[in-house]
Amino acid sequence: MAAALAVTVSACGGGNIKETKSASGKSCGTVNIAVNPWTGYEANAYVIGHLAKTKLGCTVNYQDVKEEVGWQGMSAGTTDTIVENWGHPDLVKKYVDQQKTVQDAGLTKNEGIIGWYVPPWMAQKYPDITDWKNLNKYADLFKTSESGGKGQLLDGDPSYVTNDEALVKNLHLNYKVVVGGSEAALIQSFRSAEKNKTPLLAYFYQPDWFFSEIPLVKVNLPKYTPGCDSDPAKVACDYPPYKLNKLVSKKFADSGSPAYTLVKNFQWTNDDQNKVAEYIAKDKMDPDAAAKKWIDDNPDMVKQWLQGT
């Protein structure tokens, strides 16, 4: 066997692996991108990551972490950037204002809307359900084995921004918040609710690719006014419209890496993000391949992002 292999070696001669002189992309180095647990975020991360890897020659590490862990990582210098941040005023205060280890890297131009949603069949059958004042009237519909005789409000991943417990209490709603877990759990619940025409009231958010599959209908809570959510325990108004932004660690910002410029330049619309997210979640594409597909389709936008790198 050894002899046979030896023959093969001499027969084929050289080899086809080319050693490169130095580490590729010396000017860029390594970029550590946090990947938070929802598909829209993944779309941002992999589009930026794919560009950094292919256009700037960076080594890209995707770190699958929850939001707070990502912030913690930026503060410790092990994570370089969070590419879709939903507010988090407490963390902004702690890391950006006080410790100064994290910096704002501008808006993604995505607009985030958090709220309570019902499947479309319910909005059709009970048109007035979209007003929060009527929720108590329908509480019986939403009863489940988990809600202890009240209506059930299904919540998402514990790391998501939520005031739901306080809202139920302060708006005197006859509901119980039941905690569900991931984006996956919420989507699965909406799917079965629409298919079987079973009632469901749940926390959800835009931008999200899932709206193209089932156009969920938002329940309107008392209108948001600036400051109405300043005391988390006394919140009695809707979620604010979120201007989603990007964050970078101070270390990364100071490094002069071209990837930092890319992160700063990165901006796109909700539709763009939904498209990539849909490739990933619905068409089951590999996130990197999904990012490549979108990048190939949108050369103009990509060119703008790469300016100055």
Add this chain to the structure above:
Amino acid sequence: MSIASPPRPRPTSREEQPYVATTKPRRTGMWLAIVVTVWVVGWALLKHQDTLATGFQDLNGLQRWLNGVRDAIQAATPTNWFFHGVIGNIVTFTNWVFEQIQYLISAPAPGRPVPQIGWLGVVAIFGWVAYAAAGLRSMVLVVASTLAFGILGYWQDSMDTLIVTVIAVLLCVVIGLPLGVGMSRRKWLSDLVTPVLDVMQTMPSFAYLTPFALVFGIGATCAILVTLVYALPPLVRIAEHGIRSVSPTTVEAADSLGVTRRQLLRRVQLPMARRTIVLGINQCTLAALSMATIAAFVNGPGLGQPVVQALQNLDVGAAAVPSLAIVVMAIMLDRTTTAASERAERQTRGRMSTRTRRIVLGVGAVVVAVCIYLSRLYLQLAQFPQKLDVGPTIADAINSATDSVVNNVDTFTSGFKNAVSYGFLNPLQTLMADTPWWLMAAVLLGFSYFLGGWRPTVVTAVCEGVILAMGLWHDAMITLTTTIVATVLVMILAVLLGVWMGRSRRVDTVIRPFLDALQTLPPFVYLVPALALFSTSRFTAIVAAVAYALPLATKLVADGIRGVAPTTVEAAEASGSTRWQMITKVQLPMARPAIVLATNQGLLYVLSMVVIGGMVGAGSLGYIVVSGFSQGQLFGKGLAAGIAITALGVMVDRIAKYTAARYGR
């Protein structure tokens, strides 16, 4: 989360002994009835008073204090000599070592498009090591498994998982062996360390994930350390046991020859305990591997990452393929280390044809060298060919199968869920959680005393104290309820399946491989289909726990039934008993020790799923632990919930153990 040691029941060799009740009547039934009556009456009169229920965001002093400690550590990290100077450098060093090994076999090395050694070289090295350590059959298995990682399309992730596992196991050996040896020789050390090991095994890993990430940052080092915590206890325990069980006569004989303690250890005890110690390494390895998915939550490299990510996208198929790679790896490591331990035993007895072996190994080494050389030269031999990647095909098949099942039965299953929830779960939960805490605490003490005697009662009292101090009594009682319901379901199913398997060899051969696979599969994989079938609920969490605990319990019951002496069965057949009588009057009573053991293990396995259950709707303690991991202000509460789960586990385990000791005979 363990694939941990399935403690096999001893074969019943007491053949001729007829079955007689050996325990004297203690009137346990009567006492328990009294306790239950007091409980129910108390509940009816006083329900919803003093339940100690707290809001989800409410914190008590201890939990706030823990948050404060976290903030202080975080603030100190950049400057403090210990956190920055000592730990920071250790972490940097470990990450560097890890990276170098990655360059060697998994990730593209600097200056190369591929790792230093390509897949062909890696396969050759692994095969050679397996041959040297465990023999030809293991070599075939290892080569096939390693190729399977590539064929499934997860070469790099598999290599990363393997690196994390191997480093963690090596550290375990370095720490665990001396510790185990020391414990076997000094009773005080054993007494000191054993409870610590108990806690390490019972504490849900999610609970220490955040503190570890806080101190060690996220990444390879943190993943290795988290794995270490979980994998160390079995090794230490088995090593201690191995040294202890070296026959006393041998030790005395050596003693009389006048050897020193050190000589005794090196020349007599260690060699004689060799097989047991290798078994300990085997258990340690499997435990380490079972942490692969959990480690992904602190960005641990490897197969856990695609699993966790796919579940986020509801992609059961894409989660199943890397999970399959984990299963393959578990089988590979398990069989190889077992074979190595058997060889170790043969070697101790000195039966080896060393000459031929050396020649084969030498030639093998040359082949390995050639393979490495080739894999450095050719891209096809360095990077696993994409064409062979069958992962997506498997994923698609699994997805369409799951979808069709889910779409057809989900209305039926939700009815089933409601029946169990309204009929059983809800009443029990209100009974346990809505009773005033002091009454409930007394009821638990009563149960421990009348079932197990005063020892477990003391443990119960201490554990209750811990839960109260954590400020999570109400949540703990809800968690206890789901745990009990899940365990009851596990035992019903395990007895049904186990009796069937125990009575028929053929059924056993068909079912056992499924149980093996289910036991090794990361529990995250069946969460999505379970969610689809039963929606977000405590019942979904129960289903996941049952799926996790059932295999081991079933195997134990089946082994117990099989262990019933054939003579007894024949005698019963001769006296004309029907099949039903045979099962209920002969086989089940005779297999009682195995069933008791199965219940105990089933209970512990169910408890270890509390946190995973929290992710799909179990609420209470499990959910608090998960939230503590993701919400800053809940850090302390999450940690407290982890401690409460540990206390709950220790309490339930002790009650079950002492009860088993009393009634299992």
